[in-house]
Amino acid sequence: MRRVAVIGAGASGMMAAIAASENARVSLFEKNEYPGRKLLQTGNGKCNFLNDAPSEERFRGSIREKGILSPLITFYDKEYILKLFSSFGLLYHKKNGGYYPRSDSAGSVNDVLIAELKARKVDLHVSTLVKNIDRSDGGFFLTLNHLKTNKRSRYEVKYDAVIITTGGKSAPKTGSTGDGYYFAEQFGLKVAPPYPALTRMISGDIFFNDNTVRTYAAVKLFIDGEYSGSSSGELQSGDQGPSGILIFDLSGRASRALSEGRKCHIMVDLLPELDEDSIYSLLKKRWESMGEGDEKTELFLGIFSERLALKLDEKLGRELFGARNLPDVLSDKDLRDIASMIKNMRFHVTGTGDFNVSQVTSGGVHADSLNPDLSAKGIEGLYFAGECLDADGDCGGFNLHFAFASGLAAGYAAGDPDRVSN
Ligand SMILES: Cc1cc2nc3c(=O)[nH]c(=O)nc-3n(C[C@H](O)[C@H](O)[C@H](O)COP(=O)(O)OP(=O)(O)OC[C@H]3O[C@@H](n4cnc5c(N)ncnc54)[C@H](O)[C@@H]3O)c2cc1C
Numbered sequence: 001m002r003r004v005a006v007i008g009a010g011a012s013g014m015m016a017a018i019a020a021s022e023n024a025r026v027s028l029f030e031k032n033e034y035p036g037r038k039l040l041q042t043g044n045g046k047c048n049f050l051n052d053a054p055s056e057e058r059f060r061g062s063i064r065e066k067g068i069l070s071p072l073i074t075f076y077d078k079e080y081i082l083k084l085f086s087s088f089g090l091l092y093h094k095k096n097g098g099y100y101p102r103s104d105s106a107g108s109v110n111d112v113l114i115a116e117l118k119a120r121k122v123d124l125h126v127s128t129l130v131k132n133i134d135r136s137d138g139g140f141f142l143t144l145n146h147l148k149t150n151k152r153s154r155y156e157v158k159y160d161a162v163i164i165t166t167g168g169k170s171a172p173k174t175g176s177t178g179d180g181y182y183f184a185e186q187f188g189l190k191v192a193p194p195y196p197a198l199t200r201m202i203s204g205d206i207f208f209n210d211n212t213v214r215t216y217a218a219v220k221l222f223i224d225g226e227y228s229g230s231s232s233g234e235l236q237s238g239d240q241g242p243s244g245i246l247i248f249d250l251s252g253r254a255s256r257a258l259s260e261g262r263k264c265h266i267m268v269d270l271l272p273e274l275d276e277d278s279i280y281s282l283l284k285k286r287w288e289s290m291g292e293g294d295e296k297t298e299l300f301l302g303i304f305s306e307r308l309a310l311k312l313d314e315k316l317g318r319e320l321f322g323a324r325n326l327p328d329v330l331s332d333k334d335l336r337d338i339a340s341m342i343k344n345m346r347f348h349v350t351g352t353g354d355f356n357v358s359q360v361t362s363g364g365v366h367a368d369s370l371n372p373d374l375s376a377k378g379i380e381g382l383y384f385a386g387e388c389l390d391a392d393g394d395c396g397g398f399n400l401h402f403a404f405a406s407g408l409a410a411g412y413a414a415g416d417p418d419r420v421s422n
Contacts, residue, residue: 001025004414005142005159007130007183009035010176011400012386012407013165014113019411020163021120023419027157028122031129031147031175035117036110038167038174042400047106049092049404050081050099051397058398060252062192063391066367068374069402076405084404088112098397133162133183140381161381161414165407168361168387169194180365180388187379189369192390195259196358197252198399200238201266202351207315212307213237218272221250221349222265223257232272242266242347249394252362255352264349270342271303279339287330296326299338316341360399364390373413374406381417385410 002024006017009030017028028035042048051058054077056070063069082099085092090112091102101108117124125144131152132143139158146153164183167176181191207213217235219242221228233246247266254264271279286299297309304312317325320337330338355361365384369377374389376382385406393399412419 002160002415003027003157004161004163004411005029005140005157006163006165006411007133007142008164008166008175008180008386009124009126010165010167010386011036011039011113011403012167012410013163014117015404015407016163016165016383016385016411016414017122018113018116018120019408020161020415021117021122022412023415024160026120026122026415027125027159028117029125029128029130029142029144031127031145033127035114035124035126038171038176039110039113039400040106041171041174042106043098043100045106046100046104047109047400048098048100048397049085049109049400050078051401052078052094052097052099054078054398054401058394058396059391059402060197060362061364061390061392062367063370063389068367068370068372069391071372072405072409073401076408078401081401081404084408085109085112088116130179133164133186135187135379135382159381161383161417163383163385163410163414164388165384165386165410166388168364168392169355170196170198170358170361170387172355176361176387180384184365184369184376184384184388187376187382189376189379190366192363192366193259194361194363195252195255196352196355197255197362197392198248198359198395199251199255199353199357200241200243201247201251201254201349202239202241202353203266203347203349204240205315205347206318207311207345207347208237208241211237212311213242215270215304215308216272217246218269219246219250220267220269221254222267223253224262228253228257235268235270238353241349241351242268245395248359251352251358252360252392254349256362258349258351266347266349268345268347270345272343276336276339276343279342280336283335283339284332287335296328299326299330312342315345359395360392361387362392364388366390374410375413375417381414383410383414 129145166180169178218232231246236244300309
């Protein structure tokens with residue numbers, strides 16, 4: 001019987017092993033003591049495993065640009081993934097545009113995958129680090145580090161196929177330390193440089209120097225002055241900069257651009273649902289009703305929280321009037337300028353959160369080195385799946401969908417290369 005090795009028991013590796021086991025004997029190697037360590041942390045422990053509206057528009061990277069991604073998530077689409085998890089015995093529900101296990105516990109998703117591996121007799125080797133992959137004699141041989149005993153062995157099993165699912169470089173404490181890039185480069189494959197994505201931005205601006213900002217907003221990212229993308233949602237103060245899902249979704253582009261020495265800034269609209277004239281009218285009405293001795297922050301009463309109003313007093317005071325706070329008397333023009341600033345706040349982005357705090361990695365094994373079934377060009381039997389590939393999606397279940405879909409594609413192809421599917 002054909003033998004397949006899968007390296008890494010995350011979301012993509014477990015799914016690849018399950019798919020490959022239909023036609024092959026599968027061994028799954030994981031350096032952690034248990035599978036799915038990152039999966040257990042997803043969605044704040046609730047695991048948003050699928051989006052209700054998957055679309056290639058929500059991804060970046062060469063896997064999308066070179067046309068590999070679209071057929072993958074179209075064939076292994078929402079219905080396919082939901083049906084598959086149902087067949088594994090998972091109850092799920094839909095919330096906020098995404099799918100979660102009914103238990104609201106990521107453990108349920110991990111548990112059904114592990115149960116399925118067991119049912120399909122996949123040989124699971126935990127606490128086992130794959131150090132090297134040698135190709136010889138028409139197959140693959142692995143060098144393993146047994147982490148419990150600290151012994152190294154060259155595993156004397158010849159595998160017909162190897163699927164590398166070692167993840168990216170984000171959240172390295174969960175085990176993803178970029179080993180897949182090293183293996184790919186050893187085989188002479190192209191790897192797009194990895195950057196942290198789905199992370200906060202750093203600006204150093206006083207507006208974000210504490211944790212007071214928490215408001216619905218729209219954000220546009222500019223790279224070297226050119227518009228690069230936009231997002232909306234809850235804006236928060238992070239560590240020295242803006243945070244929140246809307247920032248996360250733009251952060252991969254910013255970290256890539258900054259590392260290339262390019263300049264980034266964001267424009268924040270604190271009231272995207274209103275135009276400037278409407279904001280001016282609101283401010284004017286409030287200003288006219290304010291009496292002597294009223295706090296200036298009352299200008300924003302009913303519009304922003306008190307904490308945010310204090311921040312605006314400080315920020316607008318400095319940037320519009322060169323003073324610490326807004327002046328005691330405001331002219332009509334001042335009110336118009338304040339309305340304009342509320343819709344157009346500019347912040348330089350000087351950095352982003354690093355791999356330790358990023359949720360996914362942008363970059364990875366490049367589409368130029370891959371066939372549509374995720375096998376490596378020119379190296380028969382070598383496959384890749386999951387986050388080690390050059391594809392990263394927005395927040396909201398897109399990345400796990402990709403991990404599962406790519407795991408299925410690589411797993412079926414590695415288990416039976418003659419199979420005709422996606
Ligand atoms: C905090 C957090 C929250 C997230 N929330 C969501 C969410 O709600 N929805 C969503 O869609 N996405 C979410 N993501 C992203 C998503 O979790 C990942 O994109 C996805 O899990 C990647 O799966 P993977 O199997 O490709 O990689 P990983 O999960 O990183 O798995 C790779 C595995 O390979 C193992 N490994 C690495 N090298 C070796 C080696 N040499 N030998 C043996 N084993 C090795 C690692 O130990 C690891 O277990 C989140 C990420 C984080 C960090």
